[in-house]
Amino acid sequence: MxxxxxxxxxxxxxxxxxxxxxxxxxxxxxxxxxxxxxxxxxxxxxxxxxxxxxxxxxxxxxxxxxxxxxxxxxxxxxxxxxxxxxxxxxxKRRTQRAEITLGDLYQEYLEHHIKARGKRIKNPESYFKLYLSQWQHRKLSALKRSDVRTLHNRLGREKGHTTANKTLVLLKAMYNKAIEWELFKGETPCDGIQKLPEKSRDRFLQADELPRFFQALAEEPNETARDFFLMCLLTGARRANVLAMRWEEINFERATWTIPTTKNGEAHTVPLMPEALTLLESRRYANGESDWVFPGTGASGHLVEPKKAWARILKRAGIQDLRIHDLRRSLGSWQAATGANLSIIGKTLAHKNVSTTAIYARLNLDPVRDSMQLATRAMLEAAGVLPKAEIAEISKKKLG
The missing domain is CATH 3.30.160.390 (Integrase, DNA-binding domain)
Structure with a gap:
């Protein structure tokens, strides 16, 4: 009993x-x-x-x-x-016991979403390891909205609004994939948390900075890094795409570079200006058997992050607060300054905007090429560099 x-x-x-x-x-x-x-x-x-x-x-x-x-x-x-x-x-308890942890979800997200789509993995890896790994052993349902809101606000104060928002976006994307893959049911802990306001960055190379920038660029001893920065400026392409540029993507006859996958998930064809072609031809004969335009010694096989070279160039040029990504913005800004409309600039930079996508689709490369040529010539003239001949000289570390 x-x-x-x-x-x-x-x-x-x-x-x-x-x-x-x-x-x-x-x-x-x-x-x-x-x-x-x-x-x-x-x-x-x-x-x-x-x-x-x-x-x-x-x-x-x-x-x-x-x-x-x-x-x-x-x-x-x-x-x-x-x-x-x-x-x-x-x-409910059995379901919770069977749930995967946030760390398990991250590995699934990395393997089956990021790597499977050929996307860059550095940023997700960095944001997870730095800011989300503290929760890697938690079951998905154990992470509460209050936890995420506290972290988001703290990162906003200590690391800046952009970092806080990117961390939130990564976590939300992971949970959304967990729901899609039927690994989790219910509301995500990110629901209802608003992004912090971010200040739009509008930095680009000004006319008075261009001569100093090109002089410092020509004096840079790291040839691969030097040519990489110049290619970023001449194409307006994203840093990750230029770093991973392959010779098979370059068509010298058509003067084009076809990027297989850009940030928006689509292929993009970039017209190559004579200055860019001159630089590429110089590198093609010097690179030997490498598949990469900008080869590196790491596991990826190509140049990864030339931060030290960038810092040297800015120091020699006496330029403050300029990022590598600002080279991309510089081309678009000089296009605008030389009369290009927003549709042409959007096509050049592979921007995907709902309101202008239809217009981009109807454009051919001719007006884009013309606009890029005008912008390139304006930048090089402001720098005191002759448009085509001097590019070859920069690549040979000779200026003027």
């Missing part, structure tokens, strides 16, 4: 302990199914024993005295109500 008593705080505190390796169970006379299990070490756990759909279930409620007798009876009543409606309180 089961041990039945009326649970009180004092009575539970004075119950005898079972022999070593054994457990004793006492049932409450007031709450149906409510029991307390006692181990030989004195641990006392409230549980509810009930049959659910003909099968015996034990639903753990919590440990005494952290959970009081009154709380245990209330929890038992809620469990009994769920069972009366045909539910099983343990189903």
């Amino acid at each position: 089961p041990n039945k008593i009326s649970f009180t705080k004092r009575k539970l505190e004075t119950l005898p302990l079972p022999p070593l390796g054994k457990r004793t169970t006492y049932f409450d006379v007031k709450a149906p199914g409510l029991a307390v299990r006692i181990t030989a070490t004195g641990t006392k756990t409230f549980v509810v024993y009930r049959k659910v759909n003909g099968r015996p279930e034990r639903i753990a409620l919590g440990r005494f005295p952290a959970v009081t007798v009154e709380q245990a009876r209330k929890m038992a009543a809620e469990v009994n109500a769920v069972i009366a409606k045909g539910g099983n309180p343990n189903d």
Whole structure:
């Protein structure tokens, strides 16, 4: 016969302990199914024993005295109500136990979304390791909105709004994929959290900076890095695409570079100006057997992050607050300054905008080429560099 008593705080505190390796169970006379299990070490756990759909279930409620007798009876009543409606309180717990962790989800996201689509993996890896890895052992349902909001606000204060927002975007994208892949059900912990306002960056090379920039560029001893920066400026392409430029993507006869996949997920054809072709021809004969236009010594096979060379160039040029990405913005800004409309600039830079996509689709490369030529000539003239001949000289570390 089961041990039945009326649970009180004092009575539970004075119950005898079972022999070593054994457990004793006492049932409450007031709450149906409510029991307390006692181990030989004195641990006392409230549980509810009930049959659910003909099968015996034990639903753990919590440990005494952290959970009081009154709380245990209330929890038992809620469990009994769920069972009366045909539910099983343990189903949710079993689902949670079977859930993957945030770290597991990140690996799935990295392998089956980022790498499978040929996207850059550096940024997601950096943001996860720096800001989200603290939660890598948490089950997906264990991460709460309050956790994410606290992190988002802290990163905004300490690292800046852009970093905070990119971390939020990564986490939200991971959860959305988890739902799509049927690894998680329910609301994501990112729902309802708004991005922090970001200041739009509009930095580009000004007319008075161009002569100093080209002079410093010509003096850079790292030829691969030097040519890479120049190609970023002459094509307006994203840094990642220029870094991964392959010879098979270059058509010298048509003077084009076809990027297989850009940030917007589509291929993009870039007209190559005579200055860019001159630089490429110089590199083609010097590169030997490498598949990459800008080869590197790392695992990727190509140049990865020429930060030191960039810092040297800016220091020699006396230029402040200029990023490598600003070279891309420089071409677009000089296109605008030489009369190009927004559609032409958008086509040049492979921008994907809902309101102008239809216009971009109808454009051929001729007006884009003309505009890029005007912008390139304007930049080089402002720098005091003759448009075509001097590019070859820069590549040979000679200026003027």
